Amino acid sequence: MDYTNIAPIAQEVFEFEPAKSTEMIIPGNIVEKGVLISPSGMPSFRQDGVPELKTIERNYGTKDSPRRNICYIHTFHGHLIDPYMDVPCYCPACCRQLADNGTSACTLAHLPQGSSYTHIEVKRRRVRCTNPKCNYNYTYPIDFKADGHMITQPLLNFTEDLLSYGTMTLKTISHLTGLNKNTVKDIHKAMLQEKYTVDGKGKELIKPEKYARYLGIDEFKLHDGHKYATIIINLETGYILHLAHGKKKASVYEFIDRVGEEWMSHVEAIACDMNSDFEEAFHERCSHIHTVYDFFHIVKNFNDKVVSEVRKDEQQRLISEDRKDEAAALKHSKYILMESAETRAQKDRDAAEGKLVSKASELFNKPEVKQKGGHAEKYSKLISENELFLAIDIVKEALQEAYKEKSVGRMSSKIKDIIETCRGTENEHFLWFARLLENHFDGIVNHARYKISTGKVEGVNNLVKTERRTGYGYPDDEYFFLRLMDASRKKSRF
Numbered sequence: 001m002d003y004t005n006i007a008p009i010a011q012e013v014f015e016f017e018p019a020k021s022t023e024m025i026i027p028g029n030i031v032e033k034g035v036l037i038s039p040s041g042m043p044s045f046r047q048d049g050v051p052e053l054k055t056i057e058r059n060y061g062t063k064d065s066p067r068r069n070i071c072y073i074h075t076f077h078g079h080l081i082d083p084y085m086d087v088p089c090y091c092p093a094c095c096r097q098l099a100d101n102g103t104s105a106c107t108l109a110h111l112p113q114g115s116s117y118t119h120i121e122v123k124r125r126r127v128r129c130t131n132p133k134c135n136y137n138y139t140y141p142i143d144f145k146a147d148g149h150m151i152t153q154p155l156l157n158f159t160e161d162l163l164s165y166g167t168m169t170l171k172t173i174s175h176l177t178g179l180n181k182n183t184v185k186d187i188h189k190a191m192l193q194e195k196y197t198v199d200g201k202g203k204e205l206i207k208p209e210k211y212a213r214y215l216g217i218d219e220f221k222l223h224d225g226h227k228y229a230t231i232i233i234n235l236e237t238g239y240i241l242h243l244a245h246g247k248k249k250a251s252v253y254e255f256i257d258r259v260g261e262e263w264m265s266h267v268e269a270i271a272c273d274m275n276s277d278f279e280e281a282f283h284e285r286c287s288h289i290h291t292v293y294d295f296f297h298i299v300k301n302f303n304d305k306v307v308s309e310v311r312k313d314e315q316q317r318l319i320s321e322d323r324k325d326e327a328a329a330l331k332h333s334k335y336i337l338m339e340s341a342e343t344r345a346q347k348d349r350d351a352a353e354g355k356l357v358s359k360a361s362e363l364f365n366k367p368e369v370k371q372k373g374g375h376a377e378k379y380s381k382l383i384s385e386n387e388l389f390l391a392i393d394i395v396k397e398a399l400q401e402a403y404k405e406k407s408v409g410r411m412s413s414k415i416k417d418i419i420e421t422c423r424g425t426e427n428e429h430f431l432w433f434a435r436l437l438e439n440h441f442d443g444i445v446n447h448a449r450y451k452i453s454t455g456k457v458e459g460v461n462n463l464v465k466t467e468r469r470t471g472y473g474y475p476d477d478e479y480f481f482l483r484l485m486d487a488s489r490k491k492s493r494f
């Protein structure tokens with residue numbers, strides 16, 4: 001059945017327009033004392049009588065530690081003003097006259113008044129066809145109802161305003177508006193879809209705002225820790241351009257198909273981890289793109305595969321020599337080993353100056369904590385026990401220096417030195433690292449040529465971690481991904 005004939009008429013009549021002045025609403029009536037009359041923002045709604053007061057209990061805490069509070073809800077009863085009430089309407093299906101079919105009531109959440117919530121109950125007219133063979137019936141639409149939610153348009157606008165501040169959690173907004181947390185989430189998701197998907201339909205991500213010279217690609221763990229997702233960022237702006245489930249080459253193809261060959265021709269280099277096959281996927285489709293292995297991932301590999309392993313081996317050695325206390329002490333040395341000489345020296349200087357790590361509190365009986373010294377001393381004790389710890393430090397400092405180089409020639413010779421240092425140790429973990437550097441030599445020294453900022457790669461990594469925490473309890477990856485897209489575009493982030 002075709003409803004198009006009648007629906008547009010109703011829409012036109014009730015075109016939403018906020019009231020311009022209170023004169024429209026109070027035609028010279030005397031107002032009761034203690035009563036405020038103000039525009040509702042819903043010109044087609046007429047209130048009948050006084051509001052009804054109801055109390056409900058809301059939980060402001062969590063499921064485990066509830067904090068119950070009584071909330072007030074004012075329900076305003078009223079009806080839709082229907083200027084066509086007396087005008088005969090005809091059935092769009094069979095052209096017979098339409099007859100009244102009673103009214104139907106519908107309750108919508110409306111703007112809160114301070115800490116009490118407001119509902120409005122709208123009675124609206126229903127009509128049916130007088131032809132007994134025709135099933136046509138029609139309920140007049142509420143022009144101020146927000147699409148897809150049982151709330152008014154003014155409440156939707158208010159909720160969207162709160163969401164766009166970007167500083168409140170969904171739970172806070174839920175308390176302020178009286179809406180369910182999932183409703184707030186759905187409203188936020190729709191806003192983000194509007195912003196980041198083609199025509200706001202939520203089916204396909206928008207094309208990147210501008211061309212990118214350097215891209216970063218990385219993978220991260222999703223909520224359950226087993227599934228992975230792939231992220232592509234613009235390394236100059238820090239904007240997330242693409243997100244996809246899985247860590248497969250397919251997500252690279254998908255990205256290239258979305259942005260097109262022309263867009264890709266502006267990309268000069270991509271930064272990625274050495275243990276991924278992303279670069280292969282990029283080269284298959286765009287042979288002009290150079291690979292760069294960024295400092296963040298190199299250090300991450302070194303810490304995870306060399307520092308941690310060497311420390312574990314040393315611990316085993318001490319235990320086998322029955323030096324359990326020393327083995328236990330080594331357990332806490334991980335961070336001293338991972339720190340650079342510069343950080344250790346800084347911490348010792350802070351200790352000498354008596355710098356505070358945290359303030360004392362009389363109220364909570366907490367003494368002040370000063371920076372502990374002896375980092376350099378502990379470190380020299382460690383290396384006197386095991387020369388490999390010294391090698392760790394040498395390699396780290398050398399990597400840092402090499403990554404500061406702006407000339408390919410000088411960076412190459414520094415990386416070659418590091419490879420030699422690693423080989424010199426004859427330790428299996430260092431030998432592994434030497435092979436890693438050798439097999440990815442070109443990509444490493446490419447860093448001297450392209451300005452790839454490690455800060456941006458690391459920034460996005462941290463962003464994923466914080467957003468994952470905030471987004472907990474919402475097993476909706478689509479919403480999580482859109483939140484990430486949005487957060488990466490907030491200037492304060494980087």
Ligand SMILES: [Zn+2]
Binds near residue numbers: 136
């Ligand atoms: Zn009909």
